[in-house]
Amino acid sequence: MLELGPAEGIMTDKLYPIRPDGYTVVDGSSIFTDQIKNRYPGINAATFIFEEFNSSVSEKYDNIILGHVLEHILDPVSILSSCKK
Incomplete structure (x- = not known):
């Protein structure tokens, strides 16, 4: 599972306990990433702007969550296209 823009981790708090592997x-x-990592030491937490992260990742995810993210991105179509790949 990949969660982009978790902020305080409200969604993370709900989903990580259910499916922690590969989150x-x-x-x-x-x-935000430090707070989440402190709460869930086993989680993969990375600090990137989304445009940089998407171009550097080769891992595939079954689920991608973007809660309240697209309105903060200059080119949301590009991010969605990267997520699709």
Whole structure:
């Protein structure tokens, strides 16, 4: 599972306990990724802007969550296309 823009981790708190294996969160703020990593030491937490993360990832995910993310991105179609790949 890949969660882009978890912020405080409200959705992460609901989903990570159900399916912790391979769960990755990506946020542009290290404050948020550090908080989530402290709460869930086994989680993959990365600090990137979404455009950079999508171009550097070769891993495939069964589920991708983008809650309240697209309105903050200059080219949301590009992000969605990257997620599709």
